[in-house]
Amino acid sequence: MTKAGTAVAAAKPLTPAVPPPQRRGVELALIVLAVLLSVYGYCAVGLARTGTVPPGAAGYGAGLGVLAVLAHLAVRLRAPYADPLPLPIGVLLNGLGLVLIYRLDLETPDDPAAPAQLVWSTLGVGLFIVVVLLLRDHRVLQRYAYVSVVGALGLLTLPILFPAVNGARIWIRIAGFSIQPGEFAKVLLAVFFAAYLAANGKALAYAGRRVWFVQLPTGRVLGPVLAIWLISVGVLVLERDLGTSLLFFGLFVVLLYVATGRTGWIAVGLLLAVLGAVAVSWLEPHVHGRVEDWLHPLATIEAGRGPNQLAQSLFAFAAGGFLGTGLGLGHSVLIGFATKSDFILATAGEELGLAGLSAIFLLYGLLVARGYRAGLDLRDPFGRLLAVGLASLVALQVFVIAGGVTGLIPLTGMAMPFLAQGGSSVVTNWAITALLIRLSDSASRGQPDARVIP
Amino acid sequence: MTKYIRHAAFFCALLLAALLVNAARVQVFGSRSYDGNPANRRAAIARYGQPRGDILVDGLPVTGSRDSHEQLRHERTYANGPLYAPVTGFSSQEYGTTFLEHAEDGILSGSDPLLSPFPLYNDVTRARNPAGDVVTTLNRAAQEAAYQGLGARKGAVAAIEPATGRVLALVSTPSYDPAQLSGNGTTAISAWARLNHDPEQPMLNRAVRQTYPPGSTFKVVTAAAALDAGVIRDLDERTDSPDPFTLPGTRTRLTNEGDGCRDASLRTAFEWSCNTVFAKLGADVGAENMVSTAQAFGFNDTSLRIPFSVSPSTFDTTVDRAQLALSSIGQYNTRATPLQMAMVAAAVANGGQLREPYLVERTVRKGGETIATPGSRPPRQAMHPATAMTMKELMTDVVREGTGANAAIRGATVGGKTGTAQHGVGNTGVPYAWFVSWAQADTDLEPKVAVAVVVEDASADRGEISGGGDAAPIAKAVMRAVLGL
Numbered sequence: 001m002t003k004a005g006t007a008v009a010a011a012k013p014l015t016p017a018v019p020p021p022q023r024r025g026v027e028l029a030l031i032v033l034a035v036l037l038s039v040y041g042y043c044a045v046g047l048a049r050t051g052t053v054p055p056g057a058a059g060y061g062a063g064l065g066v067l068a069v070l071a072h073l074a075v076r077l078r079a080p081y082a083d084p085l086p087l088p089i090g091v092l093l094n095g096l097g098l099v100l101i102y103r104l105d106l107e108t109p110d111d112p113a114a115p116a117q118l119v120w121s122t123l124g125v126g127l128f129i130v131v132v133l134l135l136r137d138h139r140v141l142q143r144y145a146y147v148s149v150v151g152a153l154g155l156l157t158l159p160i161l162f163p164a165v166n167g168a169r170i171w172i173r174i175a176g177f178s179i180q181p182g183e184f185a186k187v188l189l190a191v192f193f194a195a196y197l198a199a200n201g202k203a204l205a206y207a208g209r210r211v212w213f214v215q216l217p218t219g220r221v222l223g224p225v226l227a228i229w230l231i232s233v234g235v236l237v238l239e240r241d242l243g244t245s246l247l248f249f250g251l252f253v254v255l256l257y258v259a260t261g262r263t264g265w266i267a268v269g270l271l272l273a274v275l276g277a278v279a280v281s282w283l284e285p286h287v288h289g290r291v292e293d294w295l296h297p298l299a300t301i302e303a304g305r306g307p308n309q310l311a312q313s314l315f316a317f318a319a320g321g322f323l324g325t326g327l328g329l330g331h332s333v334l335i336g337f338a339t340k341s342d343f344i345l346a347t348a349g350e351e352l353g354l355a356g357l358s359a360i361f362l363l364y365g366l367l368v369a370r371g372y373r374a375g376l377d378l379r380d381p382f383g384r385l386l387a388v389g390l391a392s393l394v395a396l397q398v399f400v401i402a403g404g405v406t407g408l409i410p411l412t413g414m415a416m417p418f419l420a421q422g423g424s425s426v427v428t429n430w431a432i433t434a435l436l437i438r439l440s441d442s443a444s445r446g447q448p449d450a451r452v453i454p
Numbered sequence: 455m456t457k458y459i460r461h462a463a464f465f466c467a468l469l470l471a472a473l474l475v476n477a478a479r480v481q482v483f484g485s486r487s488y489d490g491n492p493a494n495r496r497a498a499i500a501r502y503g504q505p506r507g508d509i510l511v512d513g514l515p516v517t518g519s520r521d522s523h524e525q526l527r528h529e530r531t532y533a534n535g536p537l538y539a540p541v542t543g544f545s546s547q548e549y550g551t552t553f554l555e556h557a558e559d560g561i562l563s564g565s566d567p568l569l570s571p572f573p574l575y576n577d578v579t580r581a582r583n584p585a586g587d588v589v590t591t592l593n594r595a596a597q598e599a600a601y602q603g604l605g606a607r608k609g610a611v612a613a614i615e616p617a618t619g620r621v622l623a624l625v626s627t628p629s630y631d632p633a634q635l636s637g638n639g640t641t642a643i644s645a646w647a648r649l650n651h652d653p654e655q656p657m658l659n660r661a662v663r664q665t666y667p668p669g670s671t672f673k674v675v676t677a678a679a680a681l682d683a684g685v686i687r688d689l690d691e692r693t694d695s696p697d698p699f700t701l702p703g704t705r706t707r708l709t710n711e712g713d714g715c716r717d718a719s720l721r722t723a724f725e726w727s728c729n730t731v732f733a734k735l736g737a738d739v740g741a742e743n744m745v746s747t748a749q750a751f752g753f754n755d756t757s758l759r760i761p762f763s764v765s766p767s768t769f770d771t772t773v774d775r776a777q778l779a780l781s782s783i784g785q786y787n788t789r790a791t792p793l794q795m796a797m798v799a800a801a802v803a804n805g806g807q808l809r810e811p812y813l814v815e816r817t818v819r820k821g822g823e824t825i826a827t828p829g830s831r832p833p834r835q836a837m838h839p840a841t842a843m844t845m846k847e848l849m850t851d852v853v854r855e856g857t858g859a860n861a862a863i864r865g866a867t868v869g870g871k872t873g874t875a876q877h878g879v880g881n882t883g884v885p886y887a888w889f890v891s892w893a894q895a896d897t898d899l900e901p902k903v904a905v906a907v908v909v910e911d912a913s914a915d916r917g918e919i920s921g922g923g924d925a926a927p928i929a930k931a932v933m934r935a936v937l938g939l
Contacts, residue, residue, distance in 0.1 A: 254465070258458045301493040311493065317480045318488030319496050325580065331496050354481040358474055365470045372463040376456060388459055395466040399473060408476040 020444040023084040024076050030088035031072055035065045038095025041327055045103045048328035054102075063118065064095050067125040074129040075437055078136070081444035082437045083374065089367045090128075090433045093418035094121050094426065096360070099327070100347050101421050104340050107333040113340050113421045120423035124430030131434035138438050142382045145195030152188035153231070155181035160238050182244045183415070183424035186251075186393055187431055193252055194385035197259035201381065204260045228252050242280075242287050243400050243412030249273055250396045255389050259381070287410075294410040309335055309343070313405045316346040317357075324353025340421040342413050345405050361402070364417070368395045371436050377443035387439045390432050495525070500582060502526035502547060507562040507585030507820075509542050509554055512594040515587070517542060526638060530555075535631030537601050540610075540624050540659045541592060541813065543762070544632035548642050553659065554588060554813065557761040561586040561817045561825065568817075568825050586825055589815045591620035595935035596903070600625040603928030609909040610660035612793040612811075613932050616800035616892060616904050618830045619809030621760060623905075623932055624793070626664075630656035662764040665789035666908055669875030670727045670921070671888045672784030674798055677724055677732075677848060679739045679747035681841040686735070689721040689844065699730035701776035708733055708779070724848045725856035727872065729783050736782020737775050744782060745771050750836040751808065752797050753790070760793075760813045761828065767794035784875060792906045795890045800904035802849060802869065803892035806842035807833040845869075853891070860926035861891050865939050867901075868893045870929065872921030884911050889925035893933040903936040905929040 039061035046054035054060075068091045075082055098121065102114040135141075141148075158181050162172045171178045197204070228249070253269035256262075281291045292299070293310050300308045307315065316332040319325065330350035335343045349357045371391025378384045394417055401420075404411035415425035417432075480488070488494065505519035505528050516538045518531040530545040532538065543553025551559050560566030562585055569583035570576045576583060593613075600611035604627040613623035634645035649657050658664060680686045686693070697716040698707040708730055715728035723731035736744055748769035749755070758764045770777065770787035780786035790798075793811060801808040809830055816827040837845070849869030852858040858870035873888030887909040894901040907925040 254462050258455060258462050261455070261458045298491070298493075301491065307491075307493040311491075314480055315488050315491065315494045315496065317477070318485035319494075320481055321485055322482055323580075331499055334495055349477070349481060354477055357477050357481070361470060361473050361477070365467075368466050368470075369463070372459060372466070375459050381455065384455060384459065388462060392462065392466065395469060399469040402473050403476065406473070406476050406480050408472060 020081050020446070022080045024072075024080060027075065027084035027087055028069075028072055030084065031068045031091055032065075034088045034092035034095060035061060035068055037092060038064055038099055041096060041099035042102065044326070045099060045106070045328040048326055049106055060098070060102075060118075063122075064091070064098070067091075067122060071125050071128050071132075074132045078132050079437050079441035081441045083370050083440035083444075085370050086367055086433050086436045086440070089363050090418060090430065093360070093363060094124070094430075096348075097344065097416075097419035097421075097426075100344055100419065101340050103328055103351070104333065104344075104347060106328070107339075116423070117421055117426070120426045121430075123423070124427040127427055128430040128434040128437075131431060132437055135434075135438055138383055138386060138435065138442060139380060141191050141386070142195045142198065145192050145199075148188040148195070149192040152185040152192065155185040155188070156231075156239075178423075180415070180422065180424040182239075182241070183422075183428040186247065186397075187390070187428060187435070189248060190251060190386065190389040190393055193255045194382050194389050197255055198380075198382040198385055201259035204256070204262075241413070242277075242290065242410065243397075243404070243414040246273075246277075246400055246412065247393070247396050247414070249276075251389060251392055254392045254396075255385055258388050259385060290410045290412065294404075294407065297407055309337065310405075310407060310411055312336065313343055313346045314407055316343075317349040317406060320350040320353040320357070322354050324349075324351050324356055327351050338413070341415060342401065342411075342420065343405055344416055344420045345402055348419070349406075360419070361398070364394060364398045367391075367433075367436075370440065374436060374440040374443045377446075378439060379446075383439055383442060387436065387443075390435055390439075394429075394432065498526055498547070501563050501565070502528050504528065504564060504582060504585060506530055506545060507564070508587045509538075509558075509562075510587055510589045511538065511592045511597070513589075514594075520636075522637065530633065530636040532631060532633045535633050536629035537597060537625075538592075539629045539632050539657075540626040540661050541590065542632060543659075544635045546632075546635040546642060546646075547638035549635055549646055553762045554590070557759070558588045558814065558817065561588055566825075569819060584820045586820065587818050589818060590813050591615075591622065591815045592624070592813070593622040593936055596623040596932050597625060599623075599931040599935040600907075600928065601627070601629075603907075603931045604909070607909050607924075608654065608660075608911045609907065609925075609928075610664065610792045611905065611907050611928060611932060612661045612791075612796040613903055613905045613936065614793075614796050614800050614809075614811045615936075616804035616901050617809070619800070619811045620815070620830075621793075621811050621813045622903060622936055624661045624813070626658065626660040628654050628656045660908070660910075661792045662760070662762075663791070665765055665767055665791050665794075666886050666888075666910075667875040668784040668788060668790040668795055669873035669886070669888055670729075670784060671795055671798070671871050671873035671890045671906075672782070672788055672790070673724060673727065673732045674802065674845065674849070674871050674890065675748055675751055675753075676736050676739070676744070676782045677720060678751075678802070678837045678841050678845055679744050680720070680735050681844055682747060682837050683739050683743040685739050686720050688719075689848070690719045692717045692719055693723070693731055693735070695723075695728070695731040695734050697728075697730045699734055699779075701733070701779050702737055703774065704776045706776070721848060721851065724871075725851050727857060732783050733779035737779045739782075741771070741773055741778050744778060745769060747837065750834065751801055752794055752810075752836075758810065760811050762813075764793055765791055767791050784873065792908050795888070795906035795908075796904050799849075799869075799871075799890040799892045799906060801836040802842055802845045803894070803901035803904050804833075804842075806835055806837040806839045808836040809833050849891070857922040858889065858891065858926050860922050861889065861930040861933070863893060863930060863934055863937070863939055865897075866893050866895045866933070866937055868930075868933065870926065872926065874921055886910055887921045887924040889921045889929045891926070891929045891933065893937055895937045895939060898937075903933050905932050907932075 043053045043057050101117050105112045105114050159172050256265045281287045297310045312335040332347040332350045368391045371387050375384045375387035401414040401416050403409040415422040417429045508515035509517045516533045519528045520531050522529050526547050543555045545551045545555040564583045564585040569586050600623045611625040614621050635642050698709045700707050710728050715730050753767045753769040756766045767790040777786050781788045814828050817825045853861050853868045853870045857872040861868050861870045870891030875886040890906045892901045892904040907928045909924045
């Protein structure tokens with residue numbers, strides 16, 4: 001008995017480690033399903049509107065399919081152990097977004113957005129392939145922490161030089177193209193936060209005085225937190241962009257908590273966030289109006305000025321009911337402005353119903369969950385924080401915009417990841433997906449903690 | 455760190471749950487109130503998304519639908535708008551619907567659940583049924599004859615089939631083209647303002663929504679009440695009627711236009727429309743009997759729907775003897791719609807049985823399959839059959855040798871009664887000319903048509919206004935159109 005047990009124990013290190021499953025076949029099958037679903041949606045729009053399959057259906061399907069398969073090949077080549085879910089989810093959401101934008105283009109024949117969105121999607125998938133091919137190890141990014149933060153702040157401040165569009169200074173316009181630099185800044189900030197907290201997490205964890213139930217952080221480490229808070233409020237005030245500000249601050253608080261485990265940070269963070277939000281909503285009429293609209297979405301109707309955008313959005317969701325009106329048969333175009341971008345979800349809600357909307361939410365939920373899974377499986381603190389950060393970015397962004405258009409929280413102009421019209425957003429989200437693929441690949445390989453950063 | 459990542463993941467799950475719960479709140483539990491919000495255009499878009507059903511007269515549509523390719527796609531058109539406006543009303547994207555367009559809106563717009571092939575079908579498919587059509591009881595020839603008869607004068611005509619209550623003609627002049635109001639653009643808005651500010655009130659449906667003092671035509675009711683109550687037993691017996699007649703309890707003296715009314719028999723008094731005789735007769739019959747007979751004819755009925763509502767005609771129930779005397783000759787608070795007076799003539803023609811008038815023969819699906827036949831309602835006895843026989847005789851005399859000679863038709867028995875109702879402060883307004891009548895072709899077994907005509911401003915330049923002169927020829931034309939003579 002004893003001998004045999006010893007033999008087994010002794011033999012264990014000698015057996016070759018079972019290679020982790022690759023699951024690339026699953027990924028390919030899911031990609032095919034995602035492309036077919038998108039093409040089906042595209043055809044459904046045409047059948048509902050004109051009774052015929054749209055002429056571009058084959059081309060659209062082929063284009064999306066080729067992009068997806070190229071991305072899949074890149075993953076197969078350089079990240080064979082990656083999670084099989086993020087790529088099909090990205091393809092499905094992007095394809096569905098194209099369907100919805102094409103569907104809304106039918107209402108605004110003078111202003112088609114689907115072709116440009118297809119170009120941006122191509123660029124996004126291109127960036128995905130480049131990242132997967134070139135970024136062999138995510139820890140390389142840790143070295144560029146401070147470059148990232150400088151770049152992020154630069155991108156964030158750039159739109160201040162440009163005129164405000166619809167009340168918010170978040171766009172820059174170059175040669176007819178609108179770019180939202182804040183979208184790219186998100187990824188850079190996530191990299192910086194992850195790197196900074198991976199390096200300084202232990203120092204930040206030193207507890208200060210305990211007040212009541214809350215363990216306050218020491219004054220020495222409060223500085224960086226306050227700095228980030230000030231930057232967030234600065235963004236909010238200068239760019240009048242409540243959503244982006246909320247997103248950055250939320251991301252920072254989540255990562256700070258994960259890095260230090262101090263509930264005190266959450267308390268301080270929430271307190272600062274509430275203070276900042278209340279102060280700004282009082283001082284800034286644009287933000288104040290958004291809060292008023294949220295509290296009383298139908299007030300403009302009672303005042304005889306007709307329904308505002310939020311009311312129209314709620315009407316659209318309500319018209320969808322449980323099963324929706326069917327693709328192409330809703331009237332979300334009544335929302336008027338920004339139906340293809342900020343309010344794209346209203347079209348999904350009206351035409352696909354609560355069933356379709358829940359499916360979309362669950363797809364995002366799955367993407368976030370896979371990001372967290374990678375975060376749990378990774379060993380190096382930077383990788384863990386980066387995975388959690390990127391997943392939280394998607395989660396927070398979906399919550400802020402989806403909660404906004406459904407009247408759960410005050411409305412803020414932000415792009416629904418993958419779905420909404422907006423090149424910067426699509427490209428950024430493909431970059432996030434690429435990083436998640438890389439992180440999950442590293443997690444599956446089970447790289448040791450101590451390995452030297454190349 | 456693993457524990458904290460799990461906590462953060464749990465936080466994200468909470469956010470997802472909040473989104474799902476809120477989506478269910480908006481989309482399922484709160485959807486009814488959002489869908490019903492008047493500022494939500496979806497209901498209007500769906501309503502005008504398909505062609506509206508048609509209103510049919512003699513098997514042919516008098517309405518239509520036009521695809522405007524706007525957000526509210528289909529607009530109403532009318533084949534002969536002004537002629538049928540008192541029946542169809544308008545269907546406006548801006549101002550709603552009236553008359554048949556309103557009463558039968560469920561069928562015409564396709565929202566009526568009766569239109570679906572089987573119950574709950576539309577709740578499953580979420581599709582709208584094709585609109586149904588409404589088949590009216592109108593007689594095209596009678597309608598046109600009435601409209602042409604009134605011409606440029608202000609007035610109204612109502613004609614019904616006595617045995618069934620089918621409305622054969624319903625005309626009001628001056629009229630308007632309801633197609634002007636169909637859309638929701640500036641033309642509709644300016645037309646609405648213009649029509650509403652027009653002093654001639656072209657949108658007023660005088661046949662069913664305007665009450666007039668019926669004047670002498672009300673003597674049909676008073677005579678029927680006197681016969682029913684047994685106050686008069688012999689048509690040719692002299693009545694004890696002074697001329698002039700002093701209203702009981704007052705010093706007001708009532709006179710007649712002509713002579714020969716003192717102690718005149720009912721036959722003579724009816725033929726020559728003696729106010730003194732009928733005022734005294736009404737007072738003799740008593741308020742109770744007068745009110746019950748008037749109400750049996752349909753006065754004071756606030757619930758009549760044909761299927762749109764009809765303004766109640768009134769006979770005051772709380773009167774002293776002087777007021778009763780005036781009420782009995784169609785003055786004081788006695789007021790009647792033209793349709794009400796047509797009902798009076800119809801009840802006489804139909805042996806005392808009154809059928810409530812109705813305009814909708816049946817509603818049908820697009821393919822012609824019948825959905826519903828509202829049809830005739832049970833009759834009600836307005837007077838004894840014997841009284842009705844006597845009244846027919848009296849009314850026939852009026853046309854044969856009295857004030858209604860202008861309504862006589864060769865080849866038919868016609869009964870009628872003229873009326874000239876004074877109104878305005880001190881009776882200074884231009885009098886209304888009335889004529890009520892019924893006609894039975896010699897080849898028919900029963901009277902086929904009962905008509906009431908009122909002319910408000912019978913051409914002042916022609917001097918004397920009278921029911922016999924202005925209104926009777928119009929009634930004659932309508933009756934001829936129905937009888938085909």
